[in-house]
Amino acid sequence: MSEQPDQTEGAGAARANTAKDRAKVYWRANLKLLGKLLAVWFVVSFGFGILLQPFLDQFQFFGFKLGFWFAQQGSIYVFIALIFIYSHRMRKIDREFGVED
Amino acid sequence: MDTQTLIYLFVGASFALYIGIAIWSRVGSTKEFYIAGGGIHPVVNGMATAADWMSAASFISMAGLIAFLGYDGSVYLMGWTGGYVLLALLLAPYLRKFGKFTVPDFIGERYYSDLARLVAVVCLIFISFTYVAGQMRGVGIVFSRFLEVDIDTGVIIGMTIVFFYAVLGGMKGITYTQVAQYCVLIFAYTVPAIFISMLITGNPVPQLGLGSELADGSGMHVLEKLDAVLVDLGFNAYTERTKSMVDIFAITAALMLGTAGLPHVIVRFFTVPKASDARTSAGWALVFIAILYTTAPAVGAFARINFINSVNDTPYSEVAEVYKNYEDLGLVAWKDKNGDGVIQYSAGAPFAGKPEFDGEKRGASGERTVTNEATDNANEAYVDRDIMVLANPEIAGLPGWVVALVAAGSLAAALSTAAGLLLVISSSISHDVMKKTFMPNISDAQELRAARLAAIVAIIIAGYFGINPPGFVAQVVAFAFGLAAASLFPAIIMGIFTKTMNKEGAIVGMLAGLVFTFSYIVFFKFVSPELNVAENWLFGISPEGIGFVGMFINIGSAFLVKRFTAKTPQDVQDLVENIRVPSGAGAGQAH
Known part of the structure; x- marks a missing residue:
């Protein structure tokens, strides 16, 4: 962590406390973002590509049955987007909390 | 020039390139040997990861598998790409922040136990050798078909090339050869795909061609036509599911989780300078992988029609x-x-x-x-499914240089993956078994010598597998992913996302997941293959997907054991807090 140990004991403990809290809030922000993105990850692959495939296949999409398209093409494009969104948003969160590397 | 001369020319030129890179990137320290000094640019690492990941199986077999499985083949497409989302979000940045050399290194330190480290080494060696054997089969097929040498000679040539850049250059040599190999293999994969897409649909983009109308004037779409023809011949329709939904779900999950737990992939993210680079690098890796993986289903469908x-x-x-x-x-x-x-x-x-x-x-x-x-x-x-990609250009009547390109590309795919696997095997021996467990007093130079020696031994064993391929190679691919999903993946995740998981829990969890998955696969694949039908499977899940269940067994038993054993020491809890924030990772060195 970027916090330097403090000289006086009392002030050090106080600062450690806030640093600890801050780390906790940072971690919670990360988990929240993870939760949202992994939900999308699950929905496009296991949801659209597998569980809902029989239902979605009644719709046509650029010459594909929609469920089939998600299973063999669409989910992969969404995966790429998810990683870059995560990377971008985390960089912002890192900066907000002053923990960027 | 005739096709055969072109093949020798293309393969010879690509081999010369790999050896040249090997000599240029010789290394002098263990840090360079294990993680290329930790200064690899995230895009470069992404490209190297893609070559590391896309094996002979991806290049040669996957489109053929999809050609014959149709919709069911989606498990490979989603499974082998979706794992990168897990890698980028749940593993790579934290392991990079941790900043050591190997996967067992993380398990050993996080679970403050040499036993946990050795269990991880066993998992790693088992997973990686299974995988390497598959690469050697690919090298053998390509050499015997394209270079008209016998398989044994082909394997020895392949091993010599890998020997050069893996032993001399370690991770640094492997990284730069993998970048070159990626360029060769992706070019070799997409060029014939574009030609064939043009021939069949008139659309040069295979991803769009797969959804286009056929160019034969019938007015039918590619997939519509395939469905009709296959049903006519007595097959299931191409776009219909034939396996049970539960099995498709479990296989996809096992492949995703396994992908995220494969040591030779994880270790690539130790080579970038910063934790935040590990995130972007995983994104780039998936971009480079997706170019092939979104083309493969088109190649498969076209090949089936052809x-x-x-x-x-x-x-x-x-x-x-x-x-x-x-x-x-x-x-x-x-x-x-x-x-x-x-x-x-x-x-x-x-x-x-x-x-x-x-x-x-x-x-x-x-x-x-x-x-x-x-x-x-x-x-x-x-027809053997493996010939689909290799024969496709010739079936479609493409020019000789395209055929030669495919030969060079499939060798690039096999060699790049083999080298990555051999490196993680040798570094787990020299670093985790020797330096960290049994011989802590050896110097850096001695450890480097040991790493090179271990790499040589690993290459010889892999070569032996190539010349005497175990008959079950094709069947044990499920092993590598299932075992990674059931052993290493949960141990790493629990190490990052809980502060309280202790060594007893982690060790019991890894062993429980490993033993359960291993026995299930061995039982249905080797002991009683005649019982390997859906009625006998646990929850209707085939051996290919059982790693998904193994993961839950791992996590369940780990938490159970944790409840009755000593708490995690404070310094380990602090370590977990530390890896959760990106700042303060040791900077890498540029080269």
């Missing part, structure tokens, strides 16, 4: 020369059941098992005589 058009209802005497080449290798066979001299292709196996040929004896139409007992269906043609 295959049916060029074989079904065609007299043997008029069949394309390329089939006869593969017939000579035993990968294609024809049994003229009704004696009309014409090949009839339809659903069902033409005869029991793999073709057994009667020496060089030829049948009435000039085909190689197959001695297997004929089955009572109408199908007369046997």
Whole structure:
């Protein structure tokens, strides 16, 4: 962590406390973002590509049955987007909390 | 120039390039040998990861698998790409922040236990050798088909090349050769795909061609036509699911989780300068991988159409020369059941098992005589799925240089993955077993020597597997992913996302997941293969997907054991807090 140990004991403990809290809030922000993105990850692959495939296949999409398209093409494009969104948003969160590397 | 000369030229030039890079990137320290000094640019690392990841199986076999499985083949497409989301979000940045050399290194330190480290080494070696054996088979097929040398000589040539850059250059040599290999393999994969897409649909983008109308004037879409033709021949429709939904779900999950737990992939993210670079690098890796993985289903569908058009209802005497080449290798066979001299292709196996040929004896139409007992269906043609990508350019009548490119590309795919695997095997021996466990007093120079020696031994063992391939190679691919999903993946995740998971829990969890998955696969694949049907499977999940259940067994038993054992020490809890924030990672060195 970027916090330097403090000289006086009392002030050090106080600062450690806030640093600890801050780390906790940072971690919670990360988990929240993870939760949202992994939900999308699950929905496009296991949801659209597998569980809902029989239902979605009644719709046509650029010459594909929609469920089939998600299973063999669409989910992969969404995966790429998810990683870059995560990377971008985390960089912002890192900066907000002053923990960027 | 004729095709054969072009093949020698392309393969020879690519090999010369790899050796040149090896000599240029020699290393002098363990840090360079294990993680290339930790200064690799995230985009470069992404490209190297893509080559590391895309093996002979991805390059040669996957499109063929999809061609014959249709929708069911989606498990590989989603499974082998979706794992990168887990890597980028749940593993890579934290392991990079941790900043050591190997996966067992993390397990050993996080679970403050040499036993945990050694259990992880065992998992790693098992997973990686299974995988390496598959690469060697790929090298063997390519050499025997394209270079007209026998398989043994081919494997020895391949091993010599890997020896050069893995032993001299370690991770640094491997990284830069993998970048070169990525360029060779992706070019070799997409060029014929574009040609074939143009021929079949008139659309040069295979991803769009797969959804386009056929160029034959029938006005039918590619997938519509495939569905119709296959149903006509007695197969299931291409776009319909044939496995149970639960099994498709479990296999996809096991492949995703396994991908995120494969040591040779994880370790690539130790080589970037910062934790935040590990996130972007995983994104780039998936971009480079997706270029091939979104093309593969198009290649598969086109290949199936081409295959049916060029074989079904065609007299043997008029069949394309390329089939006869593969017939000579035993990968294609024809049994003229009704004696009309014409090949009839339809659903069902033409005869029991793999073709057994009667020496060089030829049948009435000039085909190689197959001695297997004929089955009572109408199908007369046997085809090994692995030839689909290799034969596709020739079936489609593409120019010689495209065929030569495919030869060089498939060798690049096999060699890059083999090298990455050999490196993680050798570094887990020299670093985790020797330096960190049994011989802590050796110097850096001695450790580096040990790493090189371990790499040589690993190459020799891998070469042995290549020359004497265990007959079960194709079947044990499920091992590598299932075992990674059930052993290493949960241990790493619990190490990052809980502060309280202790060493007892982690060790019991890894062993429980490993033993359960291992026994399930061995039972159904080797002990009682006749019982390997859906009715006997646990929850209807096949051995390929059982790693998904193994993961829950790992996590469940880990938490159970944790409740009754000593708490995690404070310094380890602090370590977990520390890896959760990106700041303060040791900077890498540029080169």
